[in-house]
Amino acid sequence: MAATIKDVAKEAGVAVCTVSFAMNGSAHVAEETKKRIFEAIERLNYRPNQSARGLVTKRTNNIGLAVSETADGLENGILLDVIKGMGQAAGQYNYDVMLSFQKPHAAKPDDHLLDVYRKQSADGLIMMGTKKGEMPYRELVAKRFPFVLLGRPSAECMCHSVNADNEQGAYMAVEYLAGKGHRRIAFITPCSLEVDASQDRLNGYRKAMTDFFGGADDELLAYGSFAADSGYAETERLLSLKDRPTAIIAGRDAIASRVIEKAAELGCKVPEDLAVVGFDNSVVSQVARPSITSIELPMLEMGYRASNLLIQLIEGGISYDNTQRIVLPCILHARESA
Amino acid sequence: MAATIKDVAKEAGVAVCTVSFAMNGSAHVAEETKKRIFEAIERLNYRPNQSARGLVTKRTNNIGLAVSETADGLENGILLDVIKGMGQAAGQYNYDVMLSFQKPHAAKPDDHLLDVYRKQSADGLIMMGTKKGEMPYRELVAKRFPFVLLGRPSAECMCHSVNADNEQGAYMAVEYLAGKGHRRIAFITPCSLEVDASQDRLNGYRKAMTDFFGGADDELLAYGSFAADSGYAETERLLSLKDRPTAIIAGRDAIASRVIEKAAELGCKVPEDLAVVGFDNSVVSQVARPSITSIELPMLEMGYRASNLLIQLIEGGISYDNTQRIVLPCILHARESA
DNA sequence: CGATTTTGCAAAAACGTTTTTGATAACCGA
DNA sequence: TCGGTTATCAAAAACGTTTTTGCAAAATCG
Missing domain, CATH: 3.40.50.2300 (Response regulator)
Structure with a gap:
């Protein structure tokens, strides 16, 4: 059905190899011949068959x-x-x-x-x-x-x-919050620590807490699951601590949005009473109110x-x-x- | 490098065509031979080269x-x-x-x-x-x-x-709102009417308004752009109408979220004072507060x-x-x- | 038991390219 | 003029499959 290199060769009055040479530049072809060939290609709307090409070049592109x-x-x-x-x-x-x-x-x-x-x-x-x-x-x-x-x-x-x-991302989140005067900064993992990104963010958090405040208080650490609602329960716990955090870093924006919600329920204003930072820079972070400060992964x-x-x-x-x-x-x- | 059908044939002690027959069921092969072949395939981890296969079958899969x-x-x-x-x-x-x-x-x-x-x-x-x-x-x-x-x-x-x-979707939105007692239902198009979906939703809205209330009031129609913020300005206009709408259907969730926001600014409570329906059933609709009733397109x-x-x-x-x-x-x- | 059909497999052509090798013609310097 | 490049193109092999054709052996049948 579709035009083959043979058709092009016939149309241009040359051999098939010459067509191939002209297209791939793999050998000298006279300008005049080249012109004829390309015109034929244009007329026939020819494109080399990928399978045939791949068979010999061992490349599929x-x-x-x-x-x-x-x-x-x-x-x-x-x-x-x-x-x-x-x-x-x-x-x-x-x-x-x-x-x-x-x-x-x-x-x-x-x-x-x-x-x-x-x-x-x-x-x-x-x-x-x-x-x-x-x-x-x-x-x-x-x-x-x-x-x-x-x-x-x-x-x-x-x-x-x-x-x-991810480690740097979490570190940066802590650094940013520290710069705003926060010291009690909590962290909710985005999902199971089986996922490397999750572990890395946790590491970054810990490292930053150590660098900035001499150590991470395990009380401020919450293990979130993949479900966004994990932010819900954990926020309640975090906000009922005696020495409660003034900021929460949520491992994902979806969790962050739940954190904000729960905070509101508990009469805690964001960002005045509680700062919240999320991860992913997803639409959620832009649409939530207040909109969520978020760490983007440049996917x-x-x-x-x-x-x-x-x-x-x-x-x-x-x-x-x-x-x-x-x-x-x-x-x-x-x-x-x- | 990778095993070819020849390798398999040699390994199994048959001809290449027999291997092909065994794999594709395109001819009778004795059970015993078949077994030998499949074992050879397994041993060599053989898979037919797609390019070669495609060349003859004219199928790439x-x-x-x-x-x-x-x-x-x-x-x-x-x-x-x-x-x-x-x-x-x-x-x-x-x-x-x-x-x-x-x-x-x-x-x-x-x-x-x-x-x-x-x-x-x-x-x-x-x-x-x-x-x-x-x-x-x-x-x-x-x-x-x-x-x-x-x-x-x-x-x-x-x-x-x-x-x-899309037409039915918009119709359904109106129907749903009508069922809740709304009569002044506004509509903001999701984007340019060049996009069919946009036109279709508008048509569905008009049809429903006609069916339920005898006609659509053009005052209640707003032409949104692709930018979500188009919901912002338009909401202001709609809510300042003398006979203002009690419900707004936004052509996309992102727009709907802006509608809600603007409504809040104007001291208008959702859903009590203003009902809002969006389109796409995106995360936005789930995360927004209040969460947004939304028309899902089963993508x-x-x-x-x-x-x-x-x-x-x-x-x-x-x-x-x-x-x-x-x-x-x-x-x-x-x-x-x- | 001979004729016919069926079964099981092999040989070889074909698919549409690229690429190696070769052939011819043109050109060039001495 | 002539050997040697160089430029231009063609012939043919190769890539790894599938599929058509064919052939021998086995099975079936009358």
Whole structure:
């Protein structure tokens, strides 16, 4: 149906290889011939068949994003920003983006993530959403398949990674609050500490509390779950402490919004009586009233950088051994709540 | 590097074609031989190379989502839900999802959307985010390439489509408010009427107002822009009308949240003095206080249904001529604001 | 028991590219 | 004029599958 290189060759009155040469610049073709060829291409609306091309070049010009099940609970904006970032980088280098979702009900759910690699339908893979200890990408790294781990430190594994500096983000939150005179600063973890980001934020909080105030009071630490409502109960506890906190850092904006709500119920005004800082810089932080001061994870840029890295890896710009671990700083958006 | 079908054949002591037969069931293979083959496959971790396979079968087992620039402004959750829905359907039928974003700065931005089709790197395409009058998919339809238009009625074009019933959604909003005794119900369009959904919601509003109250008062109609703040100014106008509305339907949740805010400023309590209904059932509607009664567009299901339809189209289950126009009803989520 | 069908597998062509190798013609310097 | 480049293009192999055709052996049948 669609025009092939043969059709173009016939139309231009040359051999197929000449068409290929003209398109790829892989050999000298006379200007005049080139012109004829490109005109024929234009007339026939020809584009090389990717499968045929891929078969011989061993390149698909696809980069894949493997989304493990864990990512399902992610803040909506997060995953989408990563995808958009990927799209931008991919577009620049003439790649397309392939998505592969973990099949939760399969016998070996991770297998489908790896199939993209096994089928060779992408030249490289970015994986996000894996939890501590989970390493479905082990095979990729062992086989030196271009791979970038996103949203997690790659300490467990010698592989390239792009991550947000969650620790710095939490540190910055404390620093910001300290600058406003707060000393009793509480922290609610965003979710299970199985998730690296959660642990990292906690570490950053502790570190900052130690740096600024000589130590972290465990009384001020609350273990939130993924449910936003975990902010609810914990706020009640925190605000009923004898020496109650004047500020709460919530591990996610959704939790922060509940904190504010609970505070209001308890007759506690935000930010006057209680400062609140969230994480993610999601719509929630902008829409809540008061709007929430929030720590942004630069997900779009992470997706972009990860894709760039991946493409370098694919095209041989950087070696697999010289493991790159890109860590991007978080950004504080000051709003009404603190 | 990776194992090929030849390796498997050698390992199992058969010819390559036999391996292919065993895997695809396209010819009889003795049970005993089959067993040997599958063991070899398992040992070698073999998966057929997609490019090679695609070259002969003319199938890539990819379905593509083409996201036109307009979709950039979409509510975050919307695009992601569509993608997730696609992922679910694709997973069931052993397809993968390819994304192709419009390249805004290209000479012919639409071309990149079509390249996926021209390069034959996907077996079918879903397109979303096109505006009225824009028909970058014309070529696809003309060539009878499997294609589904998503999020728009396909009236302009004889093609399959999956859409939310925006008109019914708006109608339902009015009906719901009427049921609560409201008669002066205002409407703020979600964005430019260039976007079909926007026009459809307006139509639904008008129709309902006519059905329930004999006509729509144009005074109660406000033309919002994409900026959420458009709800701000318009609310002020609406609430200062002599015969002021007791309810406002906002074309998007983000706008609704601004409406609530402005109402509060004007000393108008929601929902007591003013009922508010939004659209999209986004996080915003859940997080806002009061939480916002909102009309959900079933985007995840739309993505799912569109993909199913597309795959049927690809695999010949349905014909291209028997144009299907799936319209899914919106769902009203009652919350505090109305 | 011979003729026919069925079963199980192999050989080989085909898919649409890229790329290596080669051939021819033009050009150039001495 | 001539050997040696250089420029331009063509022929053909290769990529890893699927699929058509075919063939031998086994099974079935009258």
